[in-house]
Amino acid sequence: MSIYPERTSHDLHLKHVVNNAVGPFPANCAGYMNPPAAGWGYIAALKLSIGTVAADMDTGLDGIVSYDRAECEDAYIGQINMLTASSFCGVNGAVWGYDLARHDDLAAGLVKPLMMLPRHDGVEIPVMPMAPLLDAAYRLFGSRNQRRFPPLPGSMVVCANKSRTINPERETTVWCALAIAIAQDRLTTANLFIEDSSDTETTGEAPLVDIDRNIARSILLCGADQGVAYQQIFIGHKALKIKKGTVGCALACVPYVTLPHDAIPRNMHPEVLVDLTLSQWEQALDLDPMAPYPGNYRG
Incomplete structure (x- = not known):
């Protein structure tokens, strides 16, 4: 039996994906391909975070703690075994905050x-700020102090990810960047993630001057190479000055997960999430409001 639904409408396709992206746990997301998931689909959620720690142990331990803190900052994905994957959200995937539980700012056309x-065929496409998608992941997983549906502690979670850890000799900016390109034909081609991270001690200030445009250009080159038309790009980055005596870790990460049962409104099929905005999803579950998404980001 083919995993691909009939080619009817884009929304129907997404509903097939979401119906097949429910994991076995009541209150925790599960990593994609963790048994026994209910189907073949997965959900991608986008995260940018920076963690810091005083450099008072050793290089390895300082790096571990700063990375761990990056996982815990903003959208909480702590206590997971992160497995690195390449960077696509495919035909059997959907993007949280975009395809399902769509962020209200996107639904209302407020994001410019x-x-x-x-792109390679001459069509002009918009490069959009990523803020709504970062906020959506934060409101799915919750925060370190206010958890909602984080990945199951100790689970294996496949992630598109890239990080940079720095123990600078002088004040240095550490940064991470993330983009997603939305494919025009979601039935035959994949969305593309680009993750990047570094520090100005290594590269100088130049990469941060025009980082959004350069990442978008890299996406369009990849699209030309693959013969894939992207209809929209979302881009964001975070940067933080790190003083000597401090270790900083910048993490760009996209966990591929299945949803918990408790994230589905009672007596409804998972596909209903395709028709709900993010705030409607929160209201349907009667979730306590989250504190605003933390600052220190662009896009």
């Missing part, structure tokens, strides 16, 4: 392009 760039 940062720029327009031509």
Whole structure:
């Protein structure tokens, strides 16, 4: 039996994906491919975080703690075994905050392009700020102090990810960046993630001057190489100055998960999430409001 639904409408396809992206646990997301999931689908959620610690142990231990803190900052994905994957959200995947539980700012058309760039066929496509998608992941997983549906502690979670850990000799900026390109034909082609991270001690200030445009250009080059048309790009980055005596870790990460049963409104099929905005999903579950998404980010 093929995993691919009939080619009817895009929304129907997404509903097939979401119906097949429910894990076995009541209150925790599960990593994609963790048994016994209910089907073949998965949900991608986007996260940018920076963690810091005083450099008073040794290089390895300081790096472990700063990375761990990056996992716990903003959208909480602590206590997981992170497995690194390549960077696509495929035909059997959906994006949290975009395809399902769509962020209210996106649904209302309030998010305006940062720029327009031509793809390989000459069509101009919008490059949008990532803030709504980062906020959506934060409101799915919860925070360190207010958890909602985080990945099951100790679970194996496949993630597109890239990180940079730095123990600088002088004040240095550590940064991470993330983008997703939304494919025009979601039935035959994949969305693309680009993750990047570094520090100005290594590269100088130049990469941060025009990072959004350069990442978008890299996406469009990949699209030309693959013959894939992307209809929209979302981009964001975070940066933090790190003083000597401090270790900083910048993490760009996209966990691929299945949803817990408790994240589905009672007596409804999972596919209903395709028709709900993020705030409607929160209201349907009667969730306590989250504190605003933390600052220190662009996009």
